[in-house]
Amino acid sequence: MPAIGESRYFKDISLSFKRHPVTNDLISLTNEAAIKKSVRNLVETINGERPFNSLIGSAVRQSLFEPADSEVLFRLEQEITTSIENFEKRVRLTSVRASHPPDSNEITIDINYTIIGEVFPPQEVSFILQPTRQ
Numbered sequence: 341m342p343a344i345g346e347s348r349y350f351k352d353i354s355l356s357f358k359r360h361p362v363t364n365d366l367i368s369l370t371n372e373a374a375i376k377k378s379v380r381n382l383v384e385t386i387n388g389e390r391p392f393n394s395l396i397g398s399a400v401r402q403s404l405f406e407p408a409d410s411e412v413l414f415r416l417e418q419e420i421t422t423s424i425e426n427f428e429k430r431v432r433l434t435s436v437r438a439s440h441p442p443d444s445n446e447i448t449i450d451i452n453y454t455i456i457g458e459v460f461p462p463q464e465v466s467f468i469l470q471p472t473r474q
Contacts, residue, residue: 372463375430375455379465382423383449398423404471408440408447416447424451431463432456446470 385397398419406412416438424433434452441448451465 371458372455372460375428376463376465378428379424379431379451379453380467382427383420383451384469396427400469404447404469413438413440413447416449420449420451424453430456434462 387397388394431453
């Protein structure tokens, strides 16, 4: 049974802002999909990018131009952990792992967590970060 004050149903709007073909409303994400998208958005958001709350986000993007050694990967893991623990209260982190495949210009991020407030299986978000010039 969830603790008092914990939500049992999660719903966010999709940031694609596409419309549902039948209802013409914005498409929404629910439960696991909503939280998974939120976790990934936190990692990919640059500090100061969100209007009215410059604290949301992480310094992950700034680290992508550094040579990927064990120290940089450890800092990325710490930055991701801090960002998710501070801004995504619907999850409890299990692990965060950053790895650098040999001879590549990318970093693979694997985030494992459990959802608070309802019985869901353990969740995993995996994605690849690549440096890009703007």
